[in-house]
Amino acid sequence: MPERSEAELKAEIAALEEQLKGLNQEAAERQEALDSARSAKSAPPDDDEDDSEEAPETTAAASKKKSRRGGKKKKKKVEEPEELAYCKAEVASCPQNAQCRLDLSRAYEDCGRFREAYAEARAATTFIKTYGRAWKARKRLELLLEAAKIPFDDDDAPFHATPPDAAPAADDGPAAPVASDAADAAAKAAAEKAAGNAHFVAKRHAEAVVHWTFAIDLLKTWDAPVDAKLYSNRAAANLALKKHVCAATDGNLAVDADPAWWKGHWYFGQATLELVKASAAQRGACTSNGERAQEAYRAFVKCAECDSVPANKRAEVEHMRDATQQKIYEMTNQEGCTIC
DSSP: OOOOOHHHHHHHHHHHHHHHHHHHHHHHHHHHHHHHHHHHHHSOOOTTSOOTTTHHHHHHHHHHHHHHHHSOOOOOOOOOOHHHHHHHHHHHHOTTOHHHHHHHHHHHHHTTOHHHHHHHHHHHHHHSTTOHHHHHHHHHHHHHHHHTTOOOOTTOOTTOSSOTTOOOOOTTSOOOOOOSSHHHHHHHHHHHHHHHHHHHHTTOHHHHHHHHHHHHHHHHHTTOOOOHHHHHHHHHHHHHTTOHHHHHHHHHHHHHHOTTOHHHHHHHHHHHHHHHHHHHHHHOSOTTHHHHHHHHHHHHHHHHHOTTSOHHHHHHHHHHHHHHHHHHHHHHTSTTOOOO
């Protein structure tokens, strides 16, 4: 490459500088145009421009806000307290458990729903007629309802679809006998009692309950005294059928008919103990089971005091009395469980 003179090099440098100056000027102009375009895109529209396309959106938004302020408010779903929901589930799983009914009564009372609380307390006293706490709750709720002028009626019992001592319904079962007079009722009741005894010996416990119920109903219809043995027999059958509430009710009816008849106390105590076991298995340590266990203990104490207890049964009765007392002692030592 031939060497160039100093003057040629200076002229070439001047030309390049001039060319570079022009490129810088062009770049500045293009940057200015780009900035102007960006500013025009982000600027708000002029007042005289047509904004009809945005008007519907603005109107809808305003309408929505208005409806939120002054429109009909949507009701929120009120959830039940956790304790009430739990007690309701317990009653649904075991509708004839007097303790579950009393727990639900207390949950209703805590929510201020005294009418429902009264119905559940009444249910508890129906299933276990000697349930002291349930009777106290029932009397207290009656006073509250009277003070609040809320009507309540003993005949209104939605919880009680079927009486606890009702015979099981059967389409092909025997028809209930009808008596023409008191003497006929006594004779037919004796026949029904014998039929029930035969079924019980053959371990047909449901059939035995039906016939003994027929005998009881016949005697009641003609205002004749009901033998306590009919009730205690039916309690034994219900206990075998694992209908512990019915068995406890029949045991209590036998005691009412004849307090000296040992089997009334015996079956009431046994059925009540089974209810304690079932409740403890479902709910664990529970303070309220203590009173029920004490009811069973008192029943066995009264049973042991009866002169009608056979000699070959007395040891068993006394053993149940002592074992129940020990059970109560163990319950009082469970965490969170006390006897009131």
